[in-house]
Amino acid sequence: MKKPVVLVVMDGVGESSEALGNMVMQATTPTLDALKANDPFRTIKAHGTAVGLPSDDDMGNSEVGHNALGCGQVYSQGAKLVNESIEGGSIYASDTWKELVAGVKTSGGALHFIGLLSDGNVHSNIGHLLAMLKEAKAEGVSKARVHILLDGRDVPATSALEYVDQLENTIAELKDASFDVCIASGGGRMQITMDRYQANWSMVEKGWNIHVHGEGRAFASAKEAIETYRAEQPGVIDQDLPGFVIAENGTPVGAMKDGDSVILFNFRGDRALELSMAFDGDASFDKFDRGVMPKVLYAGMLEYDGDLHIPHKYLVNPPQIRHTLTELLVENGINEYACSETQKYGHVTYFWNGNRSEKFSEELETWQEVPSDVRSFDECPWMKGTEITDLVIEAIESGKYGFIRCNFPNGDMVGHTGNLYATEIAVETVDLCLTRIQKACDEHGCILVVTADHGNSDQMLEKNKKGVVSVRTAHSLRPVPFIIHDADERHEMDMESPFGLANVAPTVVELLGLKPYDCWEKSMLK
């Protein structure tokens, strides 16, 4: 091995010369600016087909981004695998689908669908839900209930009613004497159900009571719930809308009963794991009180965790990510260190290692989590930047590690709030942290590599076709920076080839002086 490499992922910090709502450009970032000016620097693709998504209209996200960064290859991802499985019909030929459908046909119970209602293609796609509803009716299921999580984070911030209308239209087409179908409950994705990395189980508990027990504020329709909450909390965005239950004559229409089947139609794992644990967990489950558990058959769209086998039943096989960078380092006996705060901790560990929650080597891999604050991050845009930086510098100073990686969530997590001022501070925080990490790298003979997993803070405003400007809470489709800083020598890159996130691992391995796997993409070094 040559010198140690320290890789910094600035989550949600894309690169663009477009000024509109570009908080990366607007922020004061002396260290990033100097790195870009003085060291080998180029941009790399972080969205669409370059990271295994169905098309180049798909923005990047942390799952596909960290998968690609961590494995040096482009795998077809959940969004694409589920499309193919539905188009080709193999999802309906799966044992899980057959078992869940047979279950409700025998019991006369309901087939429930829970998931993120949008076409963001990050966690889910409404198209998958609509296709499964049609198929359920065609297969003779007599009752279905839909529990909708409102997005506004992967799609425009207040677009929930567009997706509710789409779903209600399909429901109106399908509903007849043989098929009783309706929306049963819902709420904003940052309020209920979709917590991740066990940052805030109370979100899942709220969602559980709403979806499973039908306990929550009651409305006659999803539209009425959304409109009422918007009137009560002017300016609220969809992801923050409180939970609701649909009731008829005071009775919730979709409380779950023994004999029902439940499908979580999200394909991405991080925000699907906790609800899956609650459904699959035996009597020892202690994250919250589930009340009287109805005996249901539960399945996820994918297996979200291949090590822990969560959930027990699933509809589509996840990508089998092999030959990761960590495996290569372990084979070479190199110690590695990974660090982030809770919100992105699984990104630099679980996603990075190909959606595995267990280490390849207990001895060689060190994972460090800094607990995240539980609050809206525009109130504390610095997040845990200082703590992550302290730990990374400690790891550098220890001299123990050949490869150190960390993720700063600020540009992304604050970007998703839609607060431009806070996002500027978020990007400045990351720059301040980089300043310290660069200094430690220079003093301890480490190569610093800086990149991102996708854009977000670089595009906080967007203009529609009519020229109307609105706040953007979603990721951008822009490329991300890739910088190699070594105080002792320049590592020149091929500046012409169209590289993407999957070219990062091979580049890191070449910097380390190791031999990459044959199946990997190319290194970017000249």
Ligand SMILES: O=C(O)[C@@H](CO)OP(=O)(O)O
């Ligand atoms: O918050 C999330 O779940 C996604 C956006 O849906 O963001 P990221 O991919 O950056 O984790």
Ligand SMILES: [Mn+2]
């Ligand atoms: Mn991300």
Ligand SMILES: [Mn+2]
């Ligand atoms: Mn994000």
